[in-house]
Amino acid sequence: MQLFTAFLLILIALVYNVEAYRILGILPTTAKSHFIVSSKLMKELARRGHDVTVISPFPLKKPLKNYHDIKLGNMNAAMDGTIKDLLNAAEKSVIQNNFEFHMLGLALSRAFLEERSVRELMASNQTFDAVINEVFLTEALYGLSEHFKAPLIGIGTFGAHNWNTDLVGTPSPPSYVPHALLPFSAHMTLTERLANFAFNIYERLLLDLYYLPKQAEIYKEFFPNNKRDMYEVRRNVALVLLNQHVSLSYSRPLVHSQIEVGGMHINRQRSPLPADLERFISESKHGVIYFSMGSNLRSEYLPVEKRKAILDTFRGLKQRILWKFENPNLEDKPDNVYISEWFQQDDILAHPNVLFFITHGGLLSSTEAIYHGKPIIGIPIFADQFLNMNRAEAGGFGIRLDYLKLTKETFTSAIERMLSDESYAKNVAEISARYKDQPMNPLDLAVYWVEYVVRHKGAKHLHCAGQDLSFIQYHSIDVLLILFGGLTLVLLLLFLLTRVAWRWLQFAIARRDIKEKRN
Template identity: 35%
Template sequence: MYNFFFALSKKLKLWFGLVILILASYANLGEGARILAVFAFPGKSHFMMTKAIISELTRRGHEITLITAFPINEKLSNYKEILIEPVYDFWTDITKHFGVKTIFDLSELDVIGYMKILEILGVATTDHALKQPKVQEIINASDTINKYDLLLAEQFYQEAFLPLAIKYQIPVITACTFGYANFQSQMMGVLTPWSFVPHTFMPLDDKMTFIERIYNTVFSLYEDYFREIIYFPQQDELVKKYFSHLPIEIPSVSKMEKNISLMLLNSYIPLNTPRPAVPAMIPVGGVHILKPKPLPKDIKEFLDGAVDGAIYFSLGTNVRSADLPKEKLEFILDVFKNMKQRVVWKWEDDKIPKLPPNVLVKKWLPQNDILAHKNTKIFITHGGLMGTQEGIYHAVPMLGIPIYCDQSMNMKKAEKYGYGKAIEFKTFTREDFEGTLNELLNNHYYRENAERISQIFRDRPRTAMESAMYWIEYVIKYKGAPQLRSAGADLPWYNFYLLDILTILVLAPLLTFTVLLIICYKTIFSRKKNVTIVKIKKK
């Protein structure tokens, strides 16, 4: 009997301890921070990362005020949403500027053209968001002391929101939805070697030829010039327009950007080029990838019945498959019709002409859940960062049709590591499309590499979300993170790139040589003159 009660007592102690731990965890959640989050850019793919981070922060007990172009559409506690309405259609501005009809027509732009795209969308969407009445209430609020503990903002051409950190006297964390970029060099105070780190918008890898290094250096230098001389002054004008009436001193956008505490980067090895970084640059690539949810019944039945495998086709949230040129659409459908695999295709219009029976089309598709299905064998993609991360996470080989910006570089990595192949949009033919698709389906090389890279991408000391939460709470805990900041961020550009030192190193020898040349010239001229005088005296 004694043993029975002794054992029972031990169990009660264990249960009591467990209850204490649970209550303690809830107590910690109750001490959450107050975070002002600004993710105003109206890009649906970008919002995937935003939604994942914000949802997790509220789950951990933090109080969130989110300025956003899209609703979360979830019941979250401690959450206030300031919706930017209507959603700004920046693609109309871009296609009008370049005189094109669809995004497909932008596929031949160079780096300078892509930067112009970012300039247009950055200025227009930020202006549209700042003028919103509820955003104006936050800008003009009188109760600013201890109102928020952190400004969490997207690092994507929305810099005119940074004065909110000065108004509320709080540190800043930015979330960079497109991963590493060369322009982060100056703002984070770390030199990026252009000799082996390719520009985000160039279809290069870290093994560049001499000519490629020239192009990479020229375009990287131009980006620094573009941001400081062309783009930032426009964001400064927005700051002046919406914040200049406040009784606070606001530095330039360029200076504010260099004073963020930490940056969360949507990137992770091996999907990014290894490069120098500072401790304040935290890679959390794939943070948007959540546990797969059950598929809708019709999609599940369609994929379950794909005994020979299935192909998932999506060109993302911005590029519309429905805008494909007629001749390309016709031969793509004909290739699908003659395949034994089934195809699930994100198609934005109500119907598609001459749809084969083995093709299922829908305006919206749960991409992550489809890629996680065991029968999905190939992912036909435009090469966007979010999609390629999901494809790698689920070890699905990719056929890439890159259109603009970083998509070509993303598919260059896929070819380098052997988990995908790319075809050029403007020039690809039926033979190119069919041949590449069959190679990816029938050659085990691509599946094996996808599985290997997937394993590397998943293998981390913390999950992407755990890393993001740790560092966000770290900055909140210490009210900033100057200990992570590089002094290089304080240097003017000519000091940062050592141009002052290079100038001395070049000019000093040149000046010395010039002085010696002058001395030699004068010495020789003087001797000739003396010889002439002596000859005249002798005569």
């Protein structure tokens, strides 16, 4: 099957890819993990001969042929205060966190468009065949696709969410599609369905009445000459590449212009680790536990009592620990703990001596753990992390810990359960095999669809007609009103006819009685 797929891809390349396309990549978020996903696609497009320009806070350290960086300088400043406060998100309500998320999006959008390098690009005479934009609360940036008269392609690094399903018309019935920020499954109780429905209504109102109008103002300010407004550009996105896969989540409806490419960033072949790190892992007689809270949640900001609970737990283990800790001066660090500001997470999870992964439960970390067959202990803090960890527990390959109740006792108990119960490793191995059973590598699939959109001039035939309807038309409210009005009219006529018939019958009976009395 793999040889056939490779042959098919080569054949497609020979038949269709007769020219190089000019691609503009817009990757505004300062989350390194999000960049890793999107940049993987950009690098692959460049490797295949396309001319790729990428605007991001993370320029490549090693130049790559056909890949041109435009560095964002002030995006980190826009995110700095938010990153330091992320660990406090667990203490806030989901409504407050959701609102702050959207406010951050407004700040990031403005900071991006105020960048000198971005303004210079807009003033240049460059042309592009497609604009690829990460879909993460920066709708005003969609104006760049209209500015350059190029089809817009979105990358949903966050998985399926209203932010990207709205772009192509994918339905999300709240009866069985849980909101990404809520810790529910596809099989919700009545109470959960009520909460899911209410939260979706809240977010819909937030988007339509406040957030999107604010983004539209930014769009109009920076793109005054664009023919189409933000709303029209937003509902005419050519394609959304979705960082999820049905084997890792739940079955749900997707339109033809929304393609699942979850895990396209994962290395299919493990790269070598630094010599000292490889030695630390390989020489551990009892295996290694990998611990990382992701790129945005920095362990150095953990409160003292939480840090002490973690260190005391690790000190009592015979396994070795890799901990993504951003400060090299970690006081009271046990000898069995190896810290680093950044790890080759993908390659570490692929190492056979790594037993399991302690994580915040982010989508990328969860996907990588599943691919490499590593069970997880999750400490969710915000966003979709609760949903992902609920899936892990339901799938039997994860243990969820409450961050607010994290102590040495609860942490140690979870680790001991993971070490002693073989079912976690067995279950994740089954899900990993299910995920890998795909007809095409997700990265190849993503490249194919990008080239498809360009080849077919925006692939307008994939556009969902539902995007052209108003809320009333989409939900057939006008049809229901007509049917209800017609039925009401019929019932009213029947009622009137019945009254007339009854009156006539009474009149006839009365006349008969009078006639009988006369006789």
